[in-house]
Amino acid sequence: MRVDTHQHTRSFVRTFFTSPTAVEGEEDSAKLLRGAVGLRGMQAPDVWVPDNEDATAPSMRDEGVENIIEVVSEHGAEFPGEIHPRVVWHRDDPGTRHQGLQHMLEIANPEHGAIEHIDGFVIPEVGDLDDWKKADEFMTIVENEHGLEEGSLAMSVIIECGESELGMGRLRDEMGKPSNNLQRLFMLVNGEVDYTKDMRAITPTGDLPPWPELRHNTSRAASAAGLIAVDGPYDDIRDVEGYRERMRDNQAKGQLGIWSLTPGQVVEANLSPLPPQTGSWLLEAGGREVELRSDGDTQIYDGDDISLAETDDGYVLTADGKDHELDEEALHNELLDRMAYVPSLSDIVDSMEEFEAAKEAGRGAIAMTRATTVAIDGIKVDISTDRMWDEATYQAAMTPIALFQDVYEHRPDQHEELGERYSEDVVERAMNVG
Numbered sequence: 268m269r270v271d272t273h274q275h276t277r278s279f280v281r282t283f284f285t286s287p288t289a290v291e292g293e294e295d296s297a298k299l300l301r302g303a304v305g306l307r308g309m310q311a312p313d314v315w316v317p318d319n320e321d322a323t324a325p326s327m328r329d330e331g332v333e334n335i336i337e338v339v340s341e342h343g344a345e346f347p348g349e350i351h352p353r354v355v356w357h358r359d360d361p362g363t364r365h366q367g368l369q370h371m372l373e374i375a376n377p378e379h380g381a382i383e384h385i386d387g388f389v390i391p392e393v394g395d396l397d398d399w400k401k402a403d404e405f406m407t408i409v410e411n412e413h414g415l416e417e418g419s420l421a422m423s424v425i426i427e428c429g430e431s432e433l434g435m436g437r438l439r440d441e442m443g444k445p446s447n448n449l450q451r452l453f454m455l456v457n458g459e460v461d462y463t464k465d466m467r468a469i470t471p472t473g474d475l476p477p478w479p480e481l482r483h484n485t486s487r488a489a490s491a492a493g494l495i496a497v498d499g500p501y502d503d504i505r506d507v508e509g510y511r512e513r514m515r516d517n518q519a520k521g522q523l524g525i526w527s528l529t530p531g532q533v534v535e536a537n538l539s540p541l542p543p544q545t546g547s548w549l550l551e552a553g554g555r556e557v558e559l560r561s562d563g564d565t566q567i568y569d570g571d572d573i574s575l576a577e578t579d580d581g582y583v584l585t586a587d588g589k590d591h592e593l594d595e596e597a598l599h600n601e602l603l604d605r606m607a608y609v610p611s612l613s614d615i616v617d618s619m620e621e622f623e624a625a626k627e628a629g630r631g632a633i634a635m636t637r638a639t640t641v642a643i644d645g646i647k648v649d650i651s652t653d654r655m656w657d658e659a660t661y662q663a664a665m666t667p668i669a670l671f672q673d674v675y676e677h678r679p680d681q682h683e684e685l686g687e688r689y690s691e692d693v694v695e696r697a698m699n700v701g
Contacts, residue, residue, distance in 0.1 A: 275386075275421055275453050277313065277349065279673045280524040282536045283456060283497045284312035285353065287322040288331030296327065297334035304342040307680050309537045310530045314454070317352045319370060320391050328355065332370050336379045343384025347680040351387045351423060351453075356402060358394025358430065368405045375409050375420070382413070387421025387453055392461065396434040396441055399424060403448050423454035426485055427461035435488035442492055455489050456526070457481055457499040475502075479516075486522040497524035504529050514539040523670065537681075541674070542612035542667050544688050548639060551605040552586070565640045565647065575643040582646070603650055608637055612671065613693045615664055619700045622656045632657040671697050 286303040289296040300317055317339070319331040335352055343350055354370045357363040367390070375382045390402045403422060410417050426432055435455065442449045459475050468476050482498055489496035498517050501510045510532060514525055523540045527533040549556040553572030560567045574585045581594040584601060593601060610618070618635055625633045638651035654660075675685060675698060686694055 277495070277673065277677055279540075279670045280313045280454060280495045280497060281540055281674070282312035282348075282527045282533050283314050283316060283454070283524055284527045284530075284533050285316040285318040285322055285500075288317050288319045288334050288352075289323050289327035291324055291327055296330055297338055300334055300338040301342075304338055304346050306530060306533070307347060309534045309681060309684055311347050311678075311680060312527060312533050312537070313524070313674075313678070314349045314351055315346065316389055317350070320353045320355050328366075328370070332373050335374055336381045339384050340380035343381060346384070347678055349386040350384055351389050351421065352385065353389035353391060353425075356390045357392045358398045358428070363392075364401065364405070367402075368408070371405065371409045372412060375413050375415065377413055377415075382415070385420075387423060387451070389423045389425065389454075389456070391425040391458065392427055393424045394428065394430040394434070396437050398430075399434060399438075399449065399452075400441075400447050403451060406451065407448050418448050418451045420451060421453035422449075422451045423456060424452070425456045425458040426481065427458035428465035429462075432462075432481060432484055435484060438488055439491045452492070452494055454495045454497050454524070455485050456497040457485055459499040479520075482517060482522055483520050486517075486520045490521060495524060496522040498522055498526060500526040500528055501532070502528070504532060507531075507535060510535055511539060540667070540670055542615055542671065543609060544611060546611040546614045547609045548641070549607045549609060550602075550641070551607075554587075556607065559641065562642075565642050567642045573643060575646045575648075577646060598648060599650065602641060602648055603652055606641065606650060612667075612689050612697055615667060616693060616696045616700055618656065619661065619664055619668065620696070622661050623700065626658075665701055668697060668701055672701070 284303065286299045288300060290299055295301070303315055306312070317331075317335045319328050319335065323331045339350060352374060354367040355363050356367045371388055373379070374385065377383070388406065393399050393402065402424070406420050406422055407417055409415070410420060424431065426435065438449070441447065442452070457478070459478055459481070462478065462481060463475050470476055486496040488494070498513070501513055503509060514536065517523070517525060518540055525536050527536050547561070548559045548566045550559055550568055550573070552568070552570055557568070557570055560569055572586070576583045578592070581592065582598045584591045584593055584598060591601065621635065622633060633656050634653045635656050636651060636653050638649070640647050640649050674681065675694070689697070
């Protein structure tokens, strides 16, 4: 099997949602598991992680295993996403690794009825690649002990130290060797809190460093090995815009999934990588990109960072604290340099269908025109730009379409919401391109 061939049904994971397996002091210690397993639609994650490690007190973890078995065996068949419990593990502690093995053996016991609804396990605190192989071997033991097909349980790891970050660089060379079952690997997940501790990093405020290098390295390793990259938790659950900004930054690195701590974050993360419902124009103003207000075919700038006035000889555009005297052509070019278009799902489908038709007609490249009218201080300027589409452009545009198709195929509980968001016609067309 090729290293970059997925053994798993999902090619994309948008949301990685953890729930404590046992809550101390509650009449029903499994209450949070019961709440999570009942999530549906955009509130339900692509991957649900009953968390028997950090989210659950050490004294409650044996009970947490019992709760996983009870809740998943009873309700797992109806849960719309995948289920990957997190068990205890530590690269430097054989006792913790043994406990993780015992918990996996208990959860995977077919007599308990949960394993038929469980897709794999999440292994935290892994070290170098030899440690990953230990976890893989333990999972092979679990499969053989219970008569499961070897490799049927997916393994996801959390990158929480320098050793595991370096280990990702060796992953492609090790997967597929007859001495391991590392092709069971599914997700590489960033764990920035423990990573910060391991790196002995300090910030003046005590906040976590952003670690863009870690997120890039995880995305690169996932791409090289045919896996899925998922970013770590965003702790400020009330900072919705900050969460969105983090996801936009991740998506530009190819890391389309993120840890979600609340159902509200799940909704944001489920929607974030999908193409927008409607297209929008952006204008660079005041050092940032501002979304223009659409009024029919006109895009209106309402801010104070840019102003435009007509003169006898042309125009004066005031931006970045400077006045620019421009004729009509120069004004068009200046605004064009400052503007960008964010295509909707319908826009992407239109362009792909047009290119597919051109390719069938024997043409290898075509020009696609985008035009609008922008209004600044009541003065309207017509803007148009041409973009060449060839096979490489088409393949790049395929990523958001492939994501949409993967979501639609694996999350039928979201069909109604997707149809309302985009229209049934656009959804049907999106499922047929590519």
